[in-house]
Amino acid sequence: MTELHPMNAAVPDQPPAELRFRNHLDPVASAAEMWHRRELVGTLAERDLPVRYKQALLGFARAIVNPYS
Numbered sequence: 001m002t003e004l005h006p007m008n009a010a011v012p013d014q015p016p017a018e019l020r021f022r023n024h025l026d027p028v029a030s031a032a033e034m035w036h037r038r039e040l041v042g043t044l045a046e047r048d049l050p051v052r053y054k055q056a057l058l059g060f061a062r063a064i065v066n067p068y069s
Contacts, residue, residue, distance in 0.1 A: 014020070034041060
């Protein structure tokens, strides 16, 4: 069924089949791909985790020091 657009043009209810997102994830295939890319995942974790916790630690210290300055 189509509905009329304000400009009186027919608008389809759904996008064309080639544009529809199908969310079919295979956990085994996902785990296998993560294992194959383990070096990349490790490198990204080594880069991101220390920065995140360093900022959290600085934020905590700033909250303590700020009232005294």
